[in-house]
Amino acid sequence: MxxxxxxxxxxxxxxxxxxxxxPELVRLDEWGYPxxxxxxxxxxxxxxxxxxxxxxxxxxxxxxxxxPR
Numbered sequence: 001m002x003x004x005x006x007x008x009x010x011x012x013x014x015x016x017x018x019x020x021x022x023p024e025l026v027r028l029d030e031w032g033y034p035x036x037x038x039x040x041x042x043x044x045x046x047x048x049x050x051x052x053x054x055x056x057x058x059x060x061x062x063x064x065x066x067x068p069r
Contacts, residue, residue, distance in 0.1 A: 002040040002066040003063040004038070005049065005062070006062050007060055007062075009033065011059070012033055013057065015058070017056065041063065050063070
């Protein structure tokens, strides 16, 4: 199953931990809030992605399943 990141922008406080853990898929805007890549999480980054979700201080980051094409 493929997954993508999603972020609750209201819950996010802009700590930036997600960008540190998965810089391939998350970058930060000028205020420190995440900008998510529209790509699915590749298998080799799945562990890092789950860690980023688990360690998000505000639990604002999630992984959501994507529909197969």
